[in-house]
Amino acid sequence: MLKADVPDLTKSDLLGFYRQMKLIREFERESERQYTRGNIKGFLHVYNGEEAIAVGAINTLRPDDYIVTHYRDHGQALARGMSSNEVMAELMGKATGCSRGKGGSMHLFSSKLNFMGGYAIVGGQLCIAAGIGLAIQYREADQVVLCFFGDGAVNEGEFHEAMNLAAIWQLPVIFFCEHNLYGMGASSKETLVMWDSLHEMAAAYGMSRYEVDGNDVLEVRALMQKINAEVRAGKGPAFVVARTYRLRGHSVADPANYRAEDEVRYWTGQDPIPRFRDWLTDEGIATVEDFDEIDAGVDEEIVVAAEFGESSPWPQPEDLYYGVYTDRPTEGIPV
């Protein structure tokens, strides 16, 4: 792709994409550090290597569109505009987190951003996305739902249930598969019969289907602009497969030593951030000084986020019972 292929994007837009990708990467590095220090507990699934997808796809949405995603959700949350402060605080279980510390890393939510949640039962979120699509159709609105999941989710029965329902009712849902070649530690080559032509699975549902280089932010964006327009126009759901790679293990507890060295080397060479930086340089759009300035700003934001998370208060004991039901507390009720 050349600069001339994206005439609608200004230098500021393009550097904005770079900054978001860089922010996600540095956020994840910091979250790994905080995990090692014991400030983040439980599971932590980082997004390193897949940043071009969240940034390329989410930047094509309108504010009133919806996002539903999986448990590797920090990148999508940040790309949607959630602050690094509230995401970091959530990872640390603090009251200032985007889900008040109740959700954790895998369950980021923001009602004001129509960020409908990170879901950690693989495949379940596709059904929820179908339902949001149904609500849009019911209200005769022109929003879309962007639903992220990994290649592992394709093997769940809910993939079929949701794809079929969305297709038969022509719901405005974009099913977006981040095909990173692994479902936890299992290679998709050994678990998913259609692993090398995954987008073709949507043919069985008569659905529009696309494959894209998930490590190229401008390719992802260009494809998503086209798909959004079609889905928004009522042409039914679409299926997108973005080929990408997890540069880290499944979670930070996973050294990922089941992967071949040459495979890791190949994909490290496809890292979306240096690729985009090189492109911006080669096209004469940005200079070293531009990048240095952005990188410094990102570093500062991450330091602030970590401090915000660490200095934020824990939820109070009475918060334990807040939010189970809308209009009634559970405390004191012998249920």
Add this chain to the structure above:
Amino acid sequence: MSVMTYRDAVASALREALDQDERVFLMGEDIGPYGGAFAVTKGFTEQYGKKRIKDSPLAESVIVGAGVGAAMAGLRPVVELMTINFSLLAMDQIVNHAAKIRYMSGGQFSIPLMIRTVTGGGASVGATHSSSFEGWYASVPGLTVVTPSTPRDVIGLFRSCRELNDPVLFVEHILLYGTRGEAPDNSDFRVPIGRADVRREGTDITLCGYSRMALIAEQAAEILAREGIDADVIDLRTLRPLDMETVFASVKKTHRALMVEETTRLGGFAGELAAQIQEETFDYLDAPVGRVAGAEVPMPYSFPLEQLAIPNAQTVANAARKIVNKL
């Protein structure tokens, strides 16, 4: 008051919801032109159209999951799982999503979703279609589980459930659809959620059940009355939240208690009731809290065997008699 069947009570509650609230739509297997597996939604498609009466694929997980998503996006879906046996295929969506999203989003998203389903044995439909799993769901924080036993309670509880902003499992009983009873004409009538019903007042023993077993307990009380044993009969009506205060008050009066339920004893809901009764009213009890439950078997198809597997008025009366005679 007018007399109607339990089936008509459900249908009338659904019609009322559709008439009063544009955000309400129904979704489920064969609820459209077929009219519902138990003929509850007969004529609905003709009256309300396909937009609001959605015949779904046979796909329980997406029936509930799409209900969750639509509720998050501002609608008030009423989805139907043909029987509670099939709810196992949707259990992830019910337990992990419908029940938990509000809490794990820090209260940002409510799920005003009603899940109607059908429980119970005794219809000669075999082991995979005769279970009573509602007690399992009652163990899930975030869910509200209601089990009406009469047309009156169907209407009153349905209205109350519609006024919640949270997911409800509305559990109807397979053998009750044809039963008749008085139903309120007053549109303000409600049955509060979390309030048990004292169906019969007595002083000798408390019989406590829900759904069809509350009616069986009442029949047992009539047998006992002829023998001079005067039973209090309590219909719990909702399992979560659970109104134990009414049960405690009764036990403090009668000093004896027998729990009646359709599902198996081990891990059943009656065990929870018995535990709470002994915790709160131990000093009032003149005998151990008893339980009558279903046989520890998958439901047999053969009619005489199936009858043996489900509590009936006689087995309940026999168990009550033993407790009362234990001084």
